[in-house]
Amino acid sequence: xxxxxxxxxxxxxxxxxxxxxxxxxxxxxxxxxxxxxxxxxxxxxxxxxxxxxxxxxxxxxxxxxxxxxxxxxxxxxxxxxxxxxxxxxxxxxxxxxxxxxxxxxxxxxxxxxxxxxxxxxxxxxxxxxxxxxxxxxxxxxxxxxxxxxxxxxxxxxxxxxxxxxxxxxxxxxxxxxxxxxxxxxxxxxxxxxxxxxxxxxxxxxxxxxxxxxxxxxxxxxxxxxxxxxxxxxxxxxxxxxxxxxxxxxxxxxxxxxxxxxxxxxxxxxxxxxxxxxxxxxxxxxxxxxxxxxxxxxxxxxxxxxxxxxxxxxxxxxxxxxxxxxxxxxxxxxxxxxxxxxxxxxxxxxxxxxxxxxxxxxxxxxxxxxx
DNA sequence: TACCCGTGGCA
DNA sequence: TTGCCAAGGGT
Numbered sequence: 001x002x003x004x005x006x007x008x009x010x011x012x013x014x015x016x017x018x019x020x021x022x023x024x025x026x027x028x029x030x031x032x033x034x035x036x037x038x039x040x041x042x043x044x045x046x047x048x049x050x051x052x053x054x055x056x057x058x059x060x061x062x063x064x065x066x067x068x069x070x071x072x073x074x075x076x077x078x079x080x081x082x083x084x085x086x087x088x089x090x091x092x093x094x095x096x097x098x099x100x101x102x103x104x105x106x107x108x109x110x111x112x113x114x115x116x117x118x119x120x121x122x123x124x125x126x127x128x129x130x131x132x133x134x135x136x137x138x139x140x141x142x143x144x145x146x147x148x149x150x151x152x153x154x155x156x157x158x159x160x161x162x163x164x165x166x167x168x169x170x171x172x173x174x175x176x177x178x179x180x181x182x183x184x185x186x187x188x189x190x191x192x193x194x195x196x197x198x199x200x201x202x203x204x205x206x207x208x209x210x211x212x213x214x215x216x217x218x219x220x221x222x223x224x225x226x227x228x229x230x231x232x233x234x235x236x237x238x239x240x241x242x243x244x245x246x247x248x249x250x251x252x253x254x255x256x257x258x259x260x261x262x263x264x265x266x267x268x269x270x271x272x273x274x275x276x277x278x279x280x281x282x283x284x285x286x287x288x289x290x291x292x293x294x295x296x297x298x299x300x301x302x303x304x305x306x307x308x309x310x311x312x313x314x315x316x317x318x319x320x321x322x323x324x325x326x327x328x329x330x331x332x333x334x335x336x337x338x339x340x341x342x343x344x345x346x347x348x349x350x351x352x353x354x355x356x357x358x359x360x361x362x363x364x365x366x367x368x369x370x
Numbered sequence: 371t372a373c374c375c376g377t378g379g380c381a
Numbered sequence: 382t383t384g385c386c387a388a389g390g391g392t
Contacts, residue, residue, distance in 0.1 A: 054388035061378065062388085095376025098391075132390050152388045197388060206386065207381080234385085267375065315375055356377065374392085380385090 013182050017219055022185040022192065028215040029195030034059075034202070037066055039194065044118035044143035045076050051135045051142075052099050056153075059201065065094055077116050079107035088270055088353035095356075097268060102130030120144055133177075141193045147186035150193050151177055154200025159183075160232035161204060164221035168233045241317040246288035247276035248326040249365065250301055256343035257365075258297070258328070259352065263339055267314070272352040274323070274361055275338075285322045297341065299331035308364035312357035323361050 036059065038050035049069055053062045072090050073079040079087070084104055091100035106128040110118060118139075119125055125136045137148035156169040159179050165172055185192040203214045211223050222228040250258040259272045277292035279285060286303040293301050303324050310321040333341045344352075346369060349362050 051388070056376085056387060056389060058378075058387055093377075095378090096389090098375065099389090102390085130390065134389065138388070150388080153386080154388065201388080237385085240384095269375095313377080315377090316373080372392100375390095378387095381383100 013179060018183060021183060021216060021219060024215040025195050025199060026188065026191055029191060029198060033195060033198050037063060042143050044139060046070060047142045048118060048139050051138045052103055052130060055099060056096060076107050076110050076118060080111040084270060085353060092353045093356055097271060099130055101270060105129050138193060141189040145190040147184060147189045149180040149184045151180050152197060154197040155180055157232050158200045158204045161222035161228050162216060162220050164225055164227065165232060168235045243317055243319045244279040245276055245319050245321050246279055246285045246292060247274050247321045247323040248289045248293050249274055249307055249323060250326045250328050252328045252343060256345055258333060259342055259344060260338040261340040268355045271355050273358050289324055296337045297333040298336060299333050300329040301326040302329055307368060308361060310357050310360045321357055
């Protein structure tokens, strides 16, 4: 098996086939394409928001977030003027929080450099943070019918099967871009790109593709070879690292809880959390929590009863959070390894954006308070 | 280039 | 329970 495939090695798409593939896909889409909220508008702002939310995220998950977002921040200007904390709160639970931080920054750039109007020039769009080639093509084709190709996960999978690609898609990106561009119907790029993605999402699915319903069945190399369930090829992955974490819900004598805001960049950047850290070899949970709180906040606490245990999986590792009630004893908490610290009442916690694993802690707190 | 960056659904 | 992967981009 070869390791990679360059564009000039890519098998050629015959012109007669391209013409038939375009028309059969567009006919299929006119009948069976999905009715999605962001397809009812040509507003580039709304389409931009949907494209960012849909990065690595399924349509079903995105729909309620999209509807709420458009109510909270209906225009570029509204988003640019909003507080980052409010933006992160609207994104809470969607993951990949850099997407929300980039949306906020990009909105401010559009106000400052483009009079608040979403730019139509490809280079200007690509210059905005959080927008790469696929997202730029998706926005500009959907909003302005510009003849720009896309290469999202759906299109990669469809093309990998159509062309019986014998390497993992990420080893053949230039060939895949070449095919996506060759396939695109330049006069109807808006419909074509949407149809291309719908084909991948509803027919050419990762598991058990519905080949019998596929408008491209006759031309599909994988179908004709019977290898559609083996494609696209996948890359081996390293097993997830597992970290054991001690977490403190620290109470003061005014019935308040201590939370901290993470630094603005990196994992869960800008979100709030309950403080804690990794258990070292041979260390008890209680000792870990006491040590971490001393190191990170410079205060003394007494570690009390266990509140809950939370298992959570991130992209590249897994954590088990061992959460204990704690009592503040002495010292004024300092933001040594975070951006900000606050004492808040339990009922105020829902005003702050928290990562999912911490949402579970808040739910456990609400249960234990009843 | 290879790694970082969340969460949910599903088998 | 575990692994896989979904409308990717930044560095």
